[in-house]
Amino acid sequence: MEKIALPKGTRDFGPEQMAKRQFIIDSIKKVFQKYGFQPLETPAMENLSTLTGKYGEEGDQLLFKILNSGDFLKDASQPNLEARNSKLLTPDISEKGLRYDLTVPFARYVVMNRHEIVFPFRRYQIQPVWRADRPQKGRYREFYQCDADVVGTDSLVCEAEIILMIKDSFKSLGINDYTIKINHRDILSGLAEMIGATGNESSLFVAIDKLDKIGEEKVKEELKARGFNESSLPVLFETLNFQGNIQQKVEWLSKKMTSSEKGKKGLNDLTTVFSLLQTFGSTDEHVELDLALARGLSYYTGCIFEVKINHVAIGSVSGGGRYDNLTAVFDAKEKSSGVGFSFGIDRLYDALEELNAFPKNTTTSTTVLITHLDEGSFPFALKIGQAFREKEICCEIYPDRLKIKKQMEYADRKKIPFVVVVGPEEVQSGLLTVKNMETGNQSKLSLDEVVAMILDFNSKIFKHK
């Protein structure tokens, strides 16, 4: 047999999977819209110059590059070709790449359309992104992101709203046990100042970000390996390990960070966000100030978010933060502040599956199958089918004349709840034989009676959701 397979790290989504994915996407989309976000789509491919240099050196390596069309070697430089230097040759033979995330294309869109856009601009975007890294559990080469960003304001109301949106989304997804971790870039800087690691920030952050994953001892080891003075570690871990609610943590940190202007600013921001959250009528339930949280270090400048579902062996399902300089990457004059976050649909899917938390009726299937017994009944079957559709009942007519058994089997396998049998008797009497596939009950009813019965059935199913 010829080997037929998908590229590594990519997947098909069959009808049942699509139903579940749509459930996730619809739930999140509704929340985004409720908070005034508008949809945006951008092309799968961007100019490579738009993408490169935005994700750090590692990120550039993970970009999928698209080979130029036609004679792509035509413009390749002879020395690079002869040296077989892939890195130098790439710009000669590839000028487009697949998008790596949705934030950079969004920034590109904002800069290109700044004169038309009404600021502050709220957009959401649900599209696949591609990364050429090694697939593993919960990690794919093609996956969907579900972003919502506000650009053109530095109001901390947006941060508070992000927390509200995350809570709303999880509520409609039926997930109750989760943690929204929040931190602030400036608090991290304050922390670095506290232990005298100002010149060595990113090295420090990358290490402490692993705290909950690899544990205190390993982080200490890594810090030592990265050249941190052992004497600074007790202060660091005393801070990281401080237990308490958000207010207690903020108060405690305020006393410790008196000398750090940045640290104070970060703490002020967080305090404001939480007081806004309360003004909104919400609480800090599910929210945790995690001083070890350090993500998106190359572009986040303010609050940082990350969401984990508890007791599920899957990494973070959502993350985000504020970035002051994102648009400046495309135009130095353009310095609009933005804040946004993103859900990873694929991971949410895996998590919901693991929690067995999908609602029962996510699959949208046909409600009625019309079967027919002979050629003479077929036109009648077609008419009946169309009558159901006019009443907004999802209906299909079995297209081939097969044994009734086969047609029944089809309904059973597709989990169609009702089957109408049309034969000579029905054509003559005008009454329909309708079978409830779940109970096995069968009765002869007029078309109107069948329609009423099915509409009643549908309304009950709907309530179940």
Add this chain to the structure above:
RNA sequence: GCGGGCAUAGCUCAGUUGGUUAGAGCAUCAGAUUGUGAUUCUGAGGGUCGUGGGUUCGAGCCCCAUUGCUCGCCCCA
């Protein structure tokens, strides 16, 4: 880019110290039932044991290589 594990029917897997014709469950198809699914019974089809080489009288099993998948590391949703 680095390391570990696995590869036998469409799927999930058995397969004894290396020994005749490689098995099971599920799935598929047909029949029992020519106007009734799921349940039951009967039967059938389906395999280059990932690929290439080696050891051996003999390899699904042992050795080497290779490819694919998979789980970790770096990084990340």
